Amino acid sequence: MLIETSVGKTKEIAIALMGMDQVARVDAVTGPYDIIAVVEADTLEGVGEAVTTQIHSVPGIVRTVSCLSVSI
Secondary structure, eight states: OEEEEOTTOHHHHHHHHHTSTTEEEEEEOOSSOSEEEEEOOSSHHHHHHIIIIIGGGSTTEEEEEOOOOOOO
């Protein structure tokens, strides 16, 4: 998941994300987004639930883009 944060909120948001069960990894990055988070769940619905109820509720998150990993 690509996450854009409010100015000065990246570290605080990264710490909040690291405490969530479905978030496997959190990395601060440069560029148009501030954080890349890896979200894992047993089902696609579980990922959606984590995104909509947990991640989107974190204050300071401006925008997210979910990118599903697929095998090719």
